[in-house]
Amino acid sequence: MQQLIVIEGPTASGKTALAVALAQALNTVVLSADSRQFYKELAIGTAKPTPEEMQGIPHFFVDSHPISEPVSAAQYEAEAMKLIQNELANCPQLILAGGSGLFIDALCVGLDPIPTDPEIQSKLRAELDENGIEALLSELQEKDPVFFSQVDRQNPVRILRALEVIRLTGIPFSDWRKNEGSERPFEVIRFVINHPRDILYDRINRRVDLMIEAGLIDEVKSVENYRHLTALQTVGYKEVFDYFDGKYTLETCIDKIKQHTRNYAKRQLTWFRRHPETTWLEAKSTSEMCTDILQIIQQ
Template sequence: MPTPKTLVVIAGPTAVGKTNLCVRLAKFFDTEVISADSRQFYRELSIGTAKPTPEEMAGVPHHFIDSHSIDILYSAGAFERDALAVIDKIFETKDIVILTGGSGLYIKAVCEGLDDLPETPLELRTELMHRLQLEGLESLQSQLRELDPVYCAQNDLQNTQRVVRALEVCIMTSKPFSSFRERQPVKRPFQIIPIALERDREELYQRIDMRMDDMLRKGLVEEAKSLLPYREHNALQTVGYKEVFDYFDGQYGFNEMVRLLKRNSRRYAKRQLTWFKHQGNFRWFKASDFEGIVKEVDLISKRYS
């Protein structure tokens, strides 16, 4: 019986060590990597997204890094369609493909499919992003709680993109966003091995602080300045850029900006861990346990062959 096609998912919080591990796995299994990081798609965002360098990718093909311009609004639904096409193409010559990232929604899109949500007019998205800029996230959260308390009770309302998306559907349809989220997971024509990485909390937080210092040395502030015309874009309403934009606006000084960058990045990592622990059926490994992960992939692949 032929070996089944296998998608190995490597998920986990920011700075946990996904890139290094995936490069090692890709070389070991002679395959390619699909990035499911919702900000690394954009060519203009490099330093603030910790986008892997050519040296870090070490010759391993990585898809959906620098694949789009910030001018393009690239949704999870579009990524689902495009990523599945690339995965199918790689499976023509490989038995294993690696999907990796910290964006849970984009990983879910590939593994399970997304609900058939209604399209909303760009004007409404623009209006909500303008409100976000003027009134802050709390204003949108408050309105969403009134329109869809069920969704708010179950989801992370610190995720700006999700709040805006849920709110625009509520406003356009006059129905709760949660009422559209009843679709059963799609059965994919390949097996999926969901793996999530973790580190001791203090070690992870230290890595996050060191990464942020490295970003600042490499020119995060200058990169953010070049992105000011796009500051209302969803990809920039996130940790790593929003704090710098507020610094530009004079809300606080440089040292406070650095403190907030580190604090908010740590909080973001905590929310990522919570999401992955409550979504799906991830097998958890220490980020350093390369041999254990290889053994797990081999074991499950052979079990289904």
């Protein structure tokens, strides 16, 4: 059976380098599971791998979609499954690398068939813009206290999605999320790169400084017309929009990006712990971690 080797980890943990090294060792390709690296217009703020970093290894779902056509987890699941079962069907092993837990699970496990309604989506986005998140959080707490207790309350995407389903069906969102999964035609082997917290936070802070030096402010300026899109309601972009709006000085903006990225990394690690079968790799050099993985998958 084909193997899907998953390289997970929080932002700035070294997933790209490890995925490329592993793909070189196994003579295979990398599928990205980073929900913002899909978009052609975003590079610096998404830490998209450069051609030099890819080292000639084919990467799928990097620069694959325009930002004007947002990719949902369900669409990603469908497109990735089609790719694996057709174009990549003869590859004994594939590498899946990224930090977007929902998108990783969409491919590895499958999504519950939860309904959707574009009109309700538009209405909820308008309510968010007009009244802010607090009123929507109150509605969610009243109608689905179970999901309210679990959701990241700083993540409007998840909150809007839950309320969309509740308003459409009258059923709590938590009741729809059975997470039973679907059968897959491949074996999934999951690895998480695990750094000590202080080292991870230092890596994050240094990465943000490098993004600023590389021109993050100009990149955000170039996509300002799309700032209403979900892909840009994320760390590294929304803080710069707030800077443009005069809410922050540039120095405060940079500090906020670092703080919010560290918070995001904590949430990523919490998500990865949902899968007890995952192997947590002690962060070492790329070559050492690659050797560790090869030993495990060849057993």
